Amino acid sequence: MKVHTYERAFLILGGVLLVLCMAALVYATVAMGIHLPGRAGEIEPGKVFTTPPFDNPGVHQTGPNQYDVVIIGQAWRFHPMEIRVPVGAELNFIATTFDVIHGFHIEGTRVNMMLIPGQISRLTYRFRKPGEYLIICHEYCGAGHHNMYGKIIVE
């Protein structure tokens, strides 16, 4: 069988590039030690209620105008069900779940996260206006999905 010269050249070029890419990958992982940073952001789903900060869900002041808001999603509620936060404060939402995938959306805001068993979700937000805001689970999570909501009172 006769292979055209250009065709042969491109076949060889493709083969060489493939080998170079594999070599670069091996070099980066083995020789340079580049890899994902450990187990940061992960959590054992079965130990959520005993693992800090989830052993103490709720609002915790961390600075002059800064708060951690620790929330656990569960079929079909949030822990805690209701929280109070000051208007204008920097709120660092830290949330997870231990059973199935849930959503965490605060009505009328850009706060929108997925809660995934084994993962910790984080997001920072400031409320500009006082009022009552609904927290809604927006990932279908079973028969009680439509009853899964919480409340944030901004004052």
Ligand code: CUA
């Ligand atoms: Cu939780 Cu839908």
